[in-house]
Amino acid sequence: MMLMKGTYCLIINCRGTERRIGSLGTVRFPPGFYVYVGSGFSSLEARIKRHLSSEKRRRWHIDHFLDGAEVECVLYTTDKRRLECAVSEKLHGEKSVRGFGCSDCSCKSHLHHFKNKNDATESVKRAFRELGAEVHEWGI
Template identity: 75%
Template sequence: MKGTYCLIIRCRGTETRTGGLGTMRFPPGYYVYVGSGFGSLEARIRRHLRAEKRRRWHIDYLLSDAEVVGVLYSTDKRRLECAVSEKLEGEDSIRGFGCSDCRCKSHLHHFKTRDEAEKAVERAFRELGAVPEKWDEI
């Protein structure tokens, strides 16, 4: 399976060193991290859900202090990672996070509630003509 995914992350508020971005502050709330898995979507999502892993990407640092509570994904063959992320962008997006290999402002977006985050992701996928699905293995 290949496609684009969004992690729904609950954060109680933390400050952590985030690789090359330095120390970053993450206010409490829910975050959506947008990524893709065009080698293996399943393997990429399962890696994010594992507690033990080598810190490789910005998201690995945040997940050491936060919890994935949901995953929405699409197996659309198009590379939608940046398009979905742009649709989620707002004033509370974490600038520079998860987008060192593209021109996006961010791939991590803050929301006050889980419901708000999930609805925004579903809307973004649908606006792009992609079908959002829920990952059941959390």
């Protein structure tokens, strides 16, 4: 079996929380839906399953955030291009969480806030389409 590789977006429901996020310190997350953009070029499936599991070592910014929030949807592409930063740039807005999940690139953020699930989901689909990438939904 071939490993899937690609870029994914977690659509996360957060009722409002405050979390200590590594070097970012304590961050306040207003209620709403957040999109976290990541990639899995070793194994997309393993990366997504890790995010959906509650049994994991807290290693990345997203691990700490997910302690107080719930992944409701995962959209992904198996496009061979590394689209993580391009997708994140298209989702960036005034409520993006500065410095989140982007310590290994020059992006402003990889976590973006939306008022509702539909806005978050449609924004992700539009970003993938604009980049010419086919989007799929992961069954949760």
